[in-house]
Amino acid sequence: MPGGRLTYQDRQHIAAGLTEGLTYTEIAQHLRRPISTITREVARNGGADGYQADRAHQATEGRARRRKQAPVQAPARPAAGDAPGRDPQAVHALEERLATMMTMTGLPRMTARVLACLCTVDSGSLTAAELVQHLQVSPASISKAIGELERHELIRRERDPRRRRDRYVIDPDVWYRAWLVSARQNALIADLARGGTEILDSTTPAGARLQDMSQFFEHVSQSLIHAAEQWRQDFLSRRPTDRSRLGADTHE
Numbered sequence: 001m002p003g004g005r006l007t008y009q010d011r012q013h014i015a016a017g018l019t020e021g022l023t024y025t026e027i028a029q030h031l032r033r034p035i036s037t038i039t040r041e042v043a044r045n046g047g048a049d050g051y052q053a054d055r056a057h058q059a060t061e062g063r064a065r066r067r068k069q070a071p072v073q074a075p076a077r078p079a080a081g082d083a084p085g086r087d088p089q090a091v092h093a094l095e096e097r098l099a100t101m102m103t104m105t106g107l108p109r110m111t112a113r114v115l116a117c118l119c120t121v122d123s124g125s126l127t128a129a130e131l132v133q134h135l136q137v138s139p140a141s142i143s144k145a146i147g148e149l150e151r152h153e154l155i156r157r158e159r160d161p162r163r164r165r166d167r168y169v170i171d172p173d174v175w176y177r178a179w180l181v182s183a184r185q186n187a188l189i190a191d192l193a194r195g196g197t198e199i200l201d202s203t204t205p206a207g208a209r210l211q212d213m214s215q216f217f218e219h220v221s222q223s224l225i226h227a228a229e230q231w232r233q234d235f236l237s238r239r240p241t242d243r244s245r246l247g248a249d250t251h252e
Helices: 008-020 024-031 035-043 053-069 088-103 109-120 128-135 139-151 174-200 205-238 240-247
Strands: 125-127 156-160 165-169
Touching (some): 008 035, 109 125, 109 165, 125 128, 128 139, 128 165, 139 156
Antiparallel strands (some): 125 165, 156 165
């Protein structure tokens, strides 16, 4: 596969591919580039719906000029609780890739960065002050991101009695709980569409459309719950010490 930075022509091919409805995999194969290169390029330049080759190329050149003009900075400090001996730059790059992928699921950029940081630190928990120091952002930005993550049940907070401050924790079962939240949201959409079918009458085009919508989201909700429960049973068999934590979680 060719190396180096994406060229303007590459970006034109990406824009054309997105317009034609090609997948990231198909675009990457056409350009003989890694899929991760294409996903990062699109994610940082407006997403699939807003990507424009001219604007993306100008933004990349602008970032390159700023890097050349910026003073040399010391490498980012590892997050509290990180194991010694790791390459800080490699860990930082991993965090950035995780955050970029998470933004493609709909999370705001800062929220994704906080979640990626908690995913990659051994302790699985950090204080707001530690997140501010590690990510080099304002306390207000961290506070907003934490609120968003708590709303989605992706993290929880616990009190650190020694330091009299909250720690934000990502649990081993976080994806199980987040999956159930998604299932419940799909079930609510199914209920709403089902009610709309009764109002519009399923024999009308609009009513039939909402009926299809209701059946689809009901199916997806049940499938999500079934998949989560299968994973949960496997997880419990491998991690018996986590039974008390996971056993407390139930779905609606």
